[in-house]
Amino acid sequence: MGLLNKNPYTWMGLGLLTAGTLVSPVAYFILDLTWLSALGICMLILSLILLTLGRTIPKLPPEACGLLLETGVDNMAALIEELGIRAKATYLPSSLTNGRPQAFIPLHSNTALPSITTALPQRLIVRYGSGPDDVGLLLSTIGSNAVSLLESKPGPSSIELESALTSLFSGILGVADRTVVACNENHIKVEIHNPHLENGTGWSHHCFGGPLASVVAAVAAEAWDRPVTIEQEEQNGSKYFVELEVKE
Amino acid sequence: MRIYNRYILIVTLVLLLSTLVLIAMGQTSLSTYYIVYILEALVITELYIHFNAKARRGLSSIGAILFGGFLFVICVELVHMLA
Numbered sequence: 001m002g003l004l005n006k007n008p009y010t011w012m013g014l015g016l017l018t019a020g021t022l023v024s025p026v027a028y029f030i031l032d033l034t035w036l037s038a039l040g041i042c043m044l045i046l047s048l049i050l051l052t053l054g055r056t057i058p059k060l061p062p063e064a065c066g067l068l069l070e071t072g073v074d075n076m077a078a079l080i081e082e083l084g085i086r087a088k089a090t091y092l093p094s095s096l097t098n099g100r101p102q103a104f105i106p107l108h109s110n111t112a113l114p115s116i117t118t119a120l121p122q123r124l125i126v127r128y129g130s131g132p133d134d135v136g137l138l139l140s141t142i143g144s145n146a147v148s149l150l151e152s153k154p155g156p157s158s159i160e161l162e163s164a165l166t167s168l169f170s171g172i173l174g175v176a177d178r179t180v181v182a183c184n185e186n187h188i189k190v191e192i193h194n195p196h197l198e199n200g201t202g203w204s205h206h207c208f209g210g211p212l213a214s215v216v217a218a219v220a221a222e223a224w225d226r227p228v229t230i231e232q233e234e235q236n237g238s239k240y241f242v243e244l245e246v247k248e
Numbered sequence: 249m250r251i252y253n254r255y256i257l258i259v260t261l262v263l264l265l266s267t268l269v270l271i272a273m274g275q276t277s278l279s280t281y282y283i284v285y286i287l288e289a290l291v292i293t294e295l296y297i298h299f300n301a302k303a304r305r306g307l308s309s310i311g312a313i314l315f316g317g318f319l320f321v322i323c324v325e326l327v328h329m330l331a
Contacts, residue, residue: 009252028278035271038281042263045285045314049259052306053252151301163298170251171298177250 007057013050020044069142069211076139077204083107083137089208090116090247091143091217091228098122100144101218103208104227106136115248116227142211143218146173154223158183161223165190165216176212176240186247187231190216192240209233213242220244252303255296262288279321286318 024040027033058065089103098119106128120126126138149172154164162181169176169192180191197211208214209230221228227247234241266284275281293307 034276034278034281035267037278038267038270038285041278041282041285042267045263045289046256046260048310048313049289049307050256052310053256053303056300056303056306057252167298171303172300174250
């Protein structure tokens with residue numbers, strides 16, 4: 001019964017398995033055609049691959065995932081807009097948040113953000129300095145959750161970061177083809193090829209960056225183990241460019 | 249899942265192309281076809297390092313089964329040569 005509920009990969013695999021099982025012996029023993037038997041073997045190999053991949057497809061449909069994502073983003077946008085926050089988020093590594101990487105936004109944008117050296121408490125509203133205005137919001141973003149999908153924490157070199165981002169975007173999330181990373185002192189430039197995840201344009205987008213930039217910033221913060229901000233992000237043809245600044 | 253589609257497309261094209269080449273070369277041994285297919289499938293799978301962990305594990309199992317078949321064919325060929 002489980003097989004009847006499967007995705008196109010499994011159906012295609014079952015089709016090729018049936019065709020290959022019939023074609024190979026008939027072609028080899030009855031028709032005496034080696035090339036046709038070989039094509040039957042081709043079908044069997046492909047059917048094994050398709051059946052294996054069919055078992056690894058996430059059970060939740062992309063439409064349902066999109067719905068959950070939009071709901072979360074809308075709620076966050078409403079909160080940010082209601083509080084009148086205009087400052088840009090700083091993505092903190094897990095070592096500074098007592099958990100997973102999160103985005104931090106100071107409530108008062110007129111105060112310069114001091115360097116955060118000790119871990120912040122796991123709360124929505126946190127105090128990060130000694131001044132009366134040194135209060136900010138510590139929020140989980142798409143990037144916070146995406147980092148947990150990585151098998152291991154990436155290293156700070158551009159090759160390690162590029163491998164982690166490509167693995168995440170292409171192999172796990174399936175939202176882009178590949179990434180190219182260039183690190184230059186405290187600046188990281190990331191090029192995302194063929195992204196197919198829509199970016200919002202609202203207030204929360206201004207504060208947190210788009211979903212792709214948010215993931216890139218969270219992974220970079222974790223890789224460098226330092227706070228990171230999104231300096232710039234733009235779509236140019238089939239590429240999406242994200243520029244980050246690594247803070248002290 | 250674009251990466252899955254690309255992988256399947258590449259494996260299919262390479263297997264079909266190698267079949268055409270072997271046919272054009274007049275190859276009549278089924279073992280040769282099988283060995284070429286296995287080697288190609290294993291190499292392409294190794295090149296796709298960005299698959300998620302579950303897919304990699306699954307494909308490694310398939311690779312092990314196909315490699316077992318490859319060793320079996322080699323053994324049969326050796327026995328034929330020695331006999």
